Amino acid sequence: GAVVSQHPSRxxxxxxxxxxxxxxxxxxxxxxxxxYRQFPKQSLMLMATSNEGxxxxxxxxxxxxxxxxxxxxxxxxxxTVTSAHPEDSSFYICSASSSAIQETxxxxxxxxxxxx
Amino acid sequence: xxxxxxxxxxxxxxxxxxxxxNCDYTNSMFDYFLWYKKYPxxxxxxxxxxxxxxxxxxxxxxxxxxxxxAKHLSLHIVPSxxxxxxxxxxxxxxxxxxxxxxxxxxxxxxxxx
Numbered sequence: 001g002a003v004v005s006q007h008p009s010r011x012x013x014x015x016x017x018x019x020x021x022x023x024x025x026x027x028x029x030x031x032x033x034x035x036y037r038q039f040p041k042q043s044l045m046l047m048a049t050s051n052e053g054x055x056x057x058x059x060x061x062x063x064x065x066x067x068x069x070x071x072x073x074x075x076x077x078x079x080t081v082t083s084a085h086p087e088d089s090s091f092y093i094c095s096a097s098s099s100a101i102q103e104t105x106x107x108x109x110x111x112x113x114x115x116x
Numbered sequence: 117x118x119x120x121x122x123x124x125x126x127x128x129x130x131x132x133x134x135x136x137x138n139c140d141y142t143n144s145m146f147d148y149f150l151w152y153k154k155y156p157x158x159x160x161x162x163x164x165x166x167x168x169x170x171x172x173x174x175x176x177x178x179x180x181x182x183x184x185x186a187k188h189l190s191l192h193i194v195p196s197x198x199x200x201x202x203x204x205x206x207x208x209x210x211x212x213x214x215x216x217x218x219x220x221x222x223x224x225x226x227x228x229x
Contacts, residue, residue, distance in 0.1 A: 004159070034216070043205065043221045044160070093159045104150065105217055107159035 002028045004096050006108035013084055014116055021079045021111045023094030029074035030096035034105060035067070038091045050077055084115045119143045120208050122220035129227050135193040137223050139206035142187065146208035150217070151180060151191045154203045163204075164191070196227045 003026040013019050023033060032051050036044040048064075050056040050071035058064045066088075068080040077096075081088055091112050095105040121140045129135045139149075147168040152160035166173040166180045166189070173180050179192045193200055203224050207217040 006159070044219045046216070046219075049216060091157070095159075104162055104165060106162060107152075110157065110159045112157060 002096070002104075002106040004030075004094065004106050004108040006094055006111050008111060009109060010112045010114075012114045012116065015085055016083055019081045019084055019113060021081075021092055021094075021113075023077045023079070023096070023108050025075045025096040025098075025106075028096075029098055030077075031074065031098045032096070033071055033077040034095045034097075035069060035077075035079050036093045036095065038093060038110075044093065047079075081113065084113070086115045089113055089115045118221070119146075120206060120218045120220040122204075122206060122223045124223050125221070126224040126226070129196045129225065131198055131227055131229050132195045135191075135196045135200065135225055135227065137191040137193075137204050137206075137225065139189045139191075139220050140187060141189075141208050143208070143210065143218070144187070145210040146218075147211050148209045149180070149182060149189050150207045150209075151178075152205045152207060153200075154205060154222070160205060193225075196225075198227050198229050201225055201227050 005024045007022045035047045038044050047062045048056045048058045050069050052071050052074050056069035071077040091110050093110040095107040097105045119142050150165040151163040153163050154160040164175050164178045164180050166182050171182050182189045203222045205222045206220045209217050
């Protein structure tokens with residue numbers, strides 16, 4: 001099946017610093033990538049949808065200036081958490097899809113962010 | 117307003133028996149449904165899907181049933197195995213939503229040996 005990777009898998013940072021998370025589709029071209037956030041014991045919350053070469057569409061309540069998303073190529077999207085604070089600590093998961101794999105989204109392994 | 121609901125937060129089943137996970141939805145525009153399995157600290161893994169033109173899809177031990185009139189779908193796992201223990205999410209998408217998925221809250225399945 002389609003493989004999606006995320007890097008780093010885990011990151012610990014100090015409050016006020018910025019953290020970049022990469023999401024790559026390894027064996028297919030992802031026309032659309034999604035970024036989710038999961039709080040403990042809760043469902044996945046969609047943060048934003050990005051299409052290659054265009055600006056991301058953010059869900060209501062998600063600050064676009066805080067969570068910068070770049071989808072520069074068909075295989076790479078990045079999420080940058082700017083000026084991170086402890087409340088940003090969470091599990092961030094990306095997924096990717098393309099017209100070739102129809103409606104199915106394939107998920108990355110996730111990134112655990114801990115802000116001290 | 118939750119458009120996709122999984123009303124059972126957890127389910128415990130004996131190994132070898134059938135596991136039935138349920139999911140209800142409210143948006144009549146949804147036309148494609150998926151089930152994902154998720155282990156702690158990992159991304160969801162796609163299991164099985166069904167289009168609204170079907171009422172059943174089977175893949176090995178996994179079968180998904182769709183009842184459009186009731187806006188209800190279920191995932192059957194038979195026989196259940198201890199390795200099936202995980203959180204299961206159902207998700208739905210509408211044809212005009214660009215592959216965007218709406219997830220249910222998840223059901224934690226525990227299969228006891």
